[in-house]
Amino acid sequence: MxxxxxxxxxxxxxxxxxxxxxxxxxxxxxxxxxxxxxxxxxxxxxxxxxxxxxxxxxxxxxxxxxxxxxxxxxxxxxxxxxxVDPEELPEDPDEYYDHQLMDLDVVLADGTAVGRITEISHLPSQDLFIVERPDGSEVMIPFVHEIVTEIDLEEQRAVIDPPRGLLDEGEAEVASGRDDAAKGES
Incomplete structure (x- = not known):
């Protein structure tokens, strides 16, 4: 491979x-x-x-x-x-090759389906899972332990605990007081 x-x-x-x-x-x-x-x-x-x-x-x-x-x-x-031999695994049990993660089902801790990993983007600061949702839209999930809590290769799934706003744009909160300040200035 x-x-x-x-x-x-x-x-x-x-x-x-x-x-x-x-x-x-x-x-x-x-x-x-x-x-x-x-x-x-x-x-x-x-x-x-x-x-x-x-x-x-x-x-x-x-x-x-x-x-x-x-x-x-x-x-x-x-x-x-x-x-690379497809049977070869990284030495560290918390590390994975991209081919091991591709096409994993992404679910919440309660089993709710989020989508399927279709791509892994390697950025300087962290890696991202590009996840295709059932409706065809995509969401980017940072591959960090705080969010991706479990990789289960036998069950072919990645379990995530997303922070508020990561999966649904409507849940995002304004992180800046700039908007409030602008309203008070009018």
Whole structure:
């Protein structure tokens, strides 16, 4: 099975290095020197990692055959894809691969159906589940323990305890006193 493990960012320096947005909890395993990765778009790869290092908190990679800034910049926004055994699981029991979470049913603690996970968005601050509701609309659910209280792979479900307003726009409360102040000024 193939998993997206990183996205190539901008070129760094003049010797072919690129910044990488890591999308795996195991970069040392998936993005080490010698790793051969498929790409999206496929015409760019496969790419073999020649060197890797961390600079100012960012992972920098250099690929075999990419020797200058122009060649590195041409790789920008390419997804790096690793071949992974579908039976392989992360070492930490509280971590999951995207393929394990895709298509899980999302329910409230009382069993009320919310929808189905159709996409996982990896943002710098946190991951989001994109959940398709039965009516076809989508809702974004932050993948944090306070909201996603249980992942049950055997039952193929994610149990959530959403804060008020997350699921229903009508329940949202105004978090600012600005509106009240504006009413008093008229």
């Amino acid at each position: 193939q998993l997206v493990v990183a996205r190539i960012g901008r070129a760094h320096g003049v010797k072919g290095e690129v910044t990488v947005e890591v999308r795996t909890d195991e970069p040392e395993l998936r993005l080490g020197p010698g790793a051969v990765l498929a790409t999206d778009p496929p015409t760019v790869g496969p790419l073999t990692i020649e060197t890797g290092r961390v600079h100012s908190g960012r992972l920098l990679l250099r690929f075999e055959g990419v020797a200058d800034r122009t060649a590195a910049e041409a790789l920008r926004n390419t997804l790096l894809i690793a071949e």
